[in-house]
Amino acid sequence: MIRSFRKYHRQIAIALCIPLFLTVLTGMGFTIAHEWLHQDQLGKFILGLHTLEILHLEKIYPLLNGLGLVGLLITGVSMTGLFRKRA
Numbered sequence: 001m002i003r004s005f006r007k008y009h010r011q012i013a014i015a016l017c018i019p020l021f022l023t024v025l026t027g028m029g030f031t032i033a034h035e036w037l038h039q040d041q042l043g044k045f046i047l048g049l050h051t052l053e054i055l056h057l058e059k060i061y062p063l064l065n066g067l068g069l070v071g072l073l074i075t076g077v078s079m080t081g082l083f084r085k086r087a
Helices: 002-036 040-050 061-080
Strands: none
Touching (some): 002 040
16 A cells, blocks of 8 residues: 555655745745835736646646645645554
8 A cells, every 4th residue: 555655755756846836936935025115016927827827727727736735734644654553
């Protein structure tokens, strides 16, 4: 069972590497551009990247990111052995 969870965890992690990296970088970039540097135009562009509004995926992208993270959480926690029965 753990071996199959490792396999799924690895596959999900590979698939989500770039989208999650993009989400994290653009989230930090928006905060820096909008709040610290007061660059509203740049902040708007970065926010468009953050939600993938540029590619018209703003409705599905957050859902896919969230489902992927839930999958990583479930497979990761199950591999820790916290829920195994002890002898």
